[in-house]
Amino acid sequence: MVDYTVTVATTDLATAGTFNNVFIKLVGTDGESQHTWLVSLKGPLCFYSGAVSSFTVTCSVSIGKLILIEIGKKPHFIFPEDDWFPANVEVKSPEGDTYNFPIYRWITDSEVHRFKEGKALRVFEDDHHLGRYSRDQELKQRGEDYCWDEYLEGIPHCMRSEDPLDLPCEVRFSFTKTTEFLFTAATGLAELQLKGLSDCTENWPNIDAIHRVFCCKRTDISDYVQEHWKEDAFFGYQFLNGLNPMLIQRCSVLPKNFPVTDDMVSLGGQCVLADEMEKGNIFLCDYKRLDGLKTNNINGKKQYLMAPLVLLHKTPDDQLMPIAIQLKQTPADDNPIFCPTDSEYDWLTAKIFVRSADFNEHELNVHLLRTHLLAEVFAVSLLRNVPMVHPLYKLLVPHTRYTLQINNLARALLISENGVFTQFAASGGEGMRTLLKRSLSSVTYRSLCIPDDIADRGLEDVPKFYYRDDGLKLWEIIHRFVQGVLSFYYKNDTEVQKDTELQKWISDIFEHGFLSQAGTGIPESFTTVAELVKFVTMVIFTCSGQHSAVNAGQFDYAGWMPNSPISLQRSPPTTKGTTSEATMLQTLPAVNATVQGMSTVWLLSKQSTDSVPLGKYPEEHFSEKKPCKLIEDFQGELQMFSAIINARNKNLEVPYTYLDPMVVENSVAI
Incomplete structure (x- = not known):
């Protein structure tokens, strides 16, 4: 008779423990054990939350090298x-070997569940018939659990699920996350209703009245925004380090539909526009994707959303200052080009229309589509096509945490027929569907890879561009980590090419995420290790750093509504000199639209207490020494980078924290 010592660890999550009887079978190359009831003196506390309990499983003879366990x-x-x-x-084992079986899965039934030993195996090296059978059965079940669905034609596909309870337990929110999410949402709505604001369809009587909304919910940056939102320097700063750093580009030639002339703009000294463009000091933001969108009706009123063009100038003191704004794409007599020399309210109103356009472009394209929806595609393809024992699964599964449920909630509560965005945003409804389709058609692989994107937009040397500085460094750290891990498992390009599970993962992403559009530059298959490393780096960066950059500051920059109006209810001025404080107040969204927008960005900016920072892996999926050491090195680099960011931010009037690894979450989880 030989004895195997079996140690079972239960996670310390709330509700993770069980009082049920637990059984195990050990399966090896030379045989298998009986199904053994795991019992000890601890009794029902053996498998309580956080418990680690040891048992003995006895076999008549050695069963050889362990391949998998069956547990139920x-x-x-x-x-x-x-x-x-x-x-x-x-x-x-009795031979002195130690085998580790990562699980990290909810077991909710009385069925038998199989888990393979922790050493990562690619499909072509899984040469034992029981291992291959277990692998095939796992993917068969996953294919049934994670089905593709089409929410809207022309946008990335999603996972089929009616509500969060339809999702497999392993991808749902934790008890802690669920409780805090519901509490944050409920208290925000209760506060609005107590103040009588959520149903008020009137206009704001003055700017000071807006202070009543969430007066207790403030951040240092939201206070700064409230104080400086009218200033040109802060207006320009937000194109670099605000919610949407993805639109600005260097301008070497003016668009034909933006006829700005030297006599319109003031560049200081003897500077002329052509010379400043040649020097690389002129920048353009073009909201052409918004052109012609059908806008919403809110409170029975038609809403307005422009497709502006904005010209900015880098001054000798390295400030980015707006110098011209055209609110519609087609030049016309009733479409004036506004400049800082215009009257106070002409210029301020023009900037408000730009900020509203930026809010809608940001929320639907930069935030929803380019992080949330793509992250869901990466996750569903991984869960459908890659088994737990595969190195890619071990590397990427931490970056899928909570994504499927948060997107399920977004479709139900934000962009559904009765969702907040559909009801209260200028681009809600039909306009939203059109904008999402246009946005996907404009996504390229290079635009998802920050080094390529920054180069393509000509922004390599723009001063005080902290999104770029921190993003490029974070990309470099992630790339080095990914390269180390994948190069450990893939020694040459041939191994990448013959990994059918890996190829199915990228094939599904190409088909369901980018709708088989070869023009995007998204690979349809992998042929080299380098291609694989770059793509996986992009996936991790998108799900962590990029999402944080465009999500974490939502309340900071949009909590003060005049800086980021969710909608506007008066058409833009067609003639200069016709605006006033009164017309500006009539243009801003009504009270109920304002408070719904502000409560939503408060909720979406609120991390839960069980959030997991980038590089922290509480679930230990890797067993080999090399990837475990690479994870330690990765964490060390992130910690050093965080210290550098914090030191820099002490000297900044407006700290840029959104790419601090201690702030960035591992996944799209909010």
């Missing part, structure tokens, strides 16, 4: 069936 649970006659979330199982 059955209700105790006293306790009803409950859910269990084991972390891992460690087995010490």
